[in-house]
Amino acid sequence: MEIQLQIKMNEKLFLRDPEQSELGKKIILHSIQLIHLNGFEAFTFKKLAEAIGTTEAGIYRYFENKHRLLMYITAWYWSWLEYRVAFHTHNIKDPVVKLKMVIKLLATTVEDDSRTSYVDESILHQIIITEGSKAYLTKRVSEDNKDHLFKPYKDLCAVIGNMILECNPQYKYPKSLASTIIEMAHFQNFFMNNLPSLTDFGKNKDEAEIVRFLETLVFSSLHSAH
Amino acid sequence: MEIQLQIKMNEKLFLRDPEQSELGKKIILHSIQLIHLNGFEAFTFKKLAEAIGTTEAGIYRYFENKHRLLMYITAWYWSWLEYRVAFHTHNIKDPVVKLKMVIKLLATTVEDDSRTSYVDESILHQIIITEGSKAYLTKRVSEDNKDHLFKPYKDLCAVIGNMILECNPQYKYPKSLASTIIEMAHFQNFFMNNLPSLTDFGKNKDEAEIVRFLETLVFSSLHSAH
DNA sequence: TTGTAAATGATAGTAACACTATCTTTGCAA
DNA sequence: TTGCAAAGATAGTGTTACTATCATTTACAA
Numbered sequence: 357m358e359i360q361l362q363i364k365m366n367e368k369l370f371l372r373d374p375e376q377s378e379l380g381k382k383i384i385l386h387s388i389q390l391i392h393l394n395g396f397e398a399f400t401f402k403k404l405a406e407a408i409g410t411t412e413a414g415i416y417r418y419f420e421n422k423h424r425l426l427m428y429i430t431a432w433y434w435s436w437l438e439y440r441v442a443f444h445t446h447n448i449k450d451p452v453v454k455l456k457m458v459i460k461l462l463a464t465t466v467e468d469d470s471r472t473s474y475v476d477e478s479i480l481h482q483i484i485i486t487e488g489s490k491a492y493l494t495k496r497v498s499e500d501n502k503d504h505l506f507k508p509y510k511d512l513c514a515v516i517g518n519m520i521l522e523c524n525p526q527y528k529y530p531k532s533l534a535s536t537i538i539e540m541a542h543f544q545n546f547f548m549n550n551l552p553s554l555t556d557f558g559k560n561k562d563e564a565e566i567v568r569f570l571e572t573l574v575f576s577s578l579h580s581a582h
Numbered sequence: 583m584e585i586q587l588q589i590k591m592n593e594k595l596f597l598r599d600p601e602q603s604e605l606g607k608k609i610i611l612h613s614i615q616l617i618h619l620n621g622f623e624a625f626t627f628k629k630l631a632e633a634i635g636t637t638e639a640g641i642y643r644y645f646e647n648k649h650r651l652l653m654y655i656t657a658w659y660w661s662w663l664e665y666r667v668a669f670h671t672h673n674i675k676d677p678v679v680k681l682k683m684v685i686k687l688l689a690t691t692v693e694d695d696s697r698t699s700y701v702d703e704s705i706l707h708q709i710i711i712t713e714g715s716k717a718y719l720t721k722r723v724s725e726d727n728k729d730h731l732f733k734p735y736k737d738l739c740a741v742i743g744n745m746i747l748e749c750n751p752q753y754k755y756p757k758s759l760a761s762t763i764i765e766m767a768h769f770q771n772f773f774m775n776n777l778p779s780l781t782d783f784g785k786n787k788d789e790a791e792i793v794r795f796l797e798t799l800v801f802s803s804l805h806s807a808h
Numbered sequence: 809t810t811g812t813a814a815a816t817g818a819t820a821g822t823a824a825c826a827c828t829a830t831c832t833t834t835g836c837a838a
Numbered sequence: 839t840t841g842c843a844a845a846g847a848t849a850g851t852g853t854t855a856c857t858a859t860c861a862t863t864t865a866c867a868a
């Protein structure tokens with residue numbers, strides 16, 4: 357049984373849909389690899405074009421600029437994660453169990469999903485950790501937000517926020533707690549690997565510890581009488 | 583009584599110490615303003631030189647490149663904040679009260695400190711929220727870390743981590759909780775103002791609510807039996 | 809089979825950016 | 839007054855971030 361997973365992306369993220377052509381898929385595949393290799397700052401369309409075997413102009417037909425490409429990639433990631441969350445929490449009734457699953461999905465290394473041939477999810481996860489927040493930490497956030505370019509992130513946050521409310525309908529900050537879980541799942545991972553003294557996981561560098569930290573953080577908030 | 587506040591900076595952050603000359607101080611003052619105005623990506627040494635009334639070459643005598651200048655500014659901010667934390671928690675014995683003070687200092691708009699003539703702290707606070715994490719979200723983190731360029735941030739984190747342990751010596755993740763407080767104080771502020779649906783503060787846009795959110799987050803963790 | 813349009817390839821060019829080099833002037837101190 | 843560091847002035851280089859144009863291939867439809 358061969359299933360293809362296709363994610364519908366906001367059309368404002370691209371000039372030409374990269375999923376609709378070989379060149380487009382190559383752009384996604386190689387940009388993820390190159391950003392992972394050199395970091396987003398050193399990543400250029402010229403290098404990307406060389407890696408693919410096309411020219412700069414070819415890339416520009418798909419993406420306005422490299423920041424838009426980053427936004428596309430991050431949006432894709434959050435959409436894919438929301439799908440995974442839906443899949444893995446399906447049929448689970450206990451909201452606590454669901455929330456634990458979400459934390460695990462967020463904070464644990466992912467394996468490449470063979471149903472998406474042109475995206476390597478394990479590398480993607482790595483670059484979202486380091487580069488993901490650069491998608492919105494700009495002067496253009498509000499404009500981009502009006503074009504709904506961050507919708508996948510916000511949707512995921514809303515899903516998690518609702519689970520939090522299921523756990524404790526009285527809890528006052530479901531959305532902020534949700535965005536905290538999302539961001540910290542990534543930042544604690546980055547710190548663990550790069551600035552370990554900002555975490556308590558430096559010795560073992562074990563993602564499972566991040567999961568435990570987030571679980572205590574979340575569930576003591578939700579169970580407390582505040 | 584006129585007191586000057588001087589912060590000793592790591593010498594690897596600059597080529598020539600900006601605090602030791604008029605031009606240097608102008609570079610700091612105007613770079614903060616320009617980054618605040620246009621964002622870090624659009625900020626260039628040429629624009630900075632024009633704003634100051636000098637040339638690009640003049641700036642390059644002080645800072646290797648604009649990323650180093652950002653690192654200098656953020657390091658300065660964290661040092662200043664650590665000083666403020668020390669000042670405002672001095673003579674307070676109750677660690678819970680101390681920790682609440684820290685959260686307030688982190689999450690609340692600061693006023694310009696008149697003892698530092700060449701730094702406008704209220705603008706500085708704003709740019710650290712948006713640009714601060716770009717100082718370390720790079721491929722060079724580990725190298726830069728070896729040169730101790732993030733020491734002020736790590737020191738602050740350690741100070742907060744110790745307060746956390748004072749509150750509850752059994753708590754397992756003092757450093758991760760500390761870095762979570764620091765990052766979330768800023769990110770929730772950014773989200774509140776730019777992507778409000780990621781928070782529960784969108785309506786009032788009131789920093790006091792961020793403080794309350796962080797307090798419940800922190801103290802339910804510290805008081806719980808986990 | 810040919811016609812047509814879309815996608816791609818190939819090449820060129822521009823303005824801005826990120827530097828580096830060099831030479832001159834200024835200020836101030838021994 | 840000489841000497842030296844800081845700053846000013848000017849120029850230049852390679853790269854980046856795009857835009858434009860025209861030729862070639864492909865795909866499918868008449």
